[in-house]
Amino acid sequence: MHAVLNRYPLWKYIMVLITLVIGIVYALPNLYGEDPAVQISRGAWRLGRYDCAGLHQTDPRI
Numbered sequence: 001m002h003a004v005l006n007r008y009p010l011w012k013y014i015m016v017l018i019t020l021v022i023g024i025v026y027a028l029p030n031l032y033g034e035d036p037a038v039q040i041s042r043g044a045w046r047l048g049r050y051d052c053a054g055l056h057q058t059d060p061r062i
Helices: 010-031 042-047 052-058
Strands: none
């Protein structure tokens, strides 16, 4: 008879799997580079500081 030495309860395997999945999901944003972006608040639109034509004149990459 062979004895199984490294036998753990099922809940420990599930806990390790859940921890690995959470760690991978948490690390995924580090794989992507940063993209230039413009953040516009609702208050700026109400005050009339921005219009659609002016946004594309600021930076041609947008």
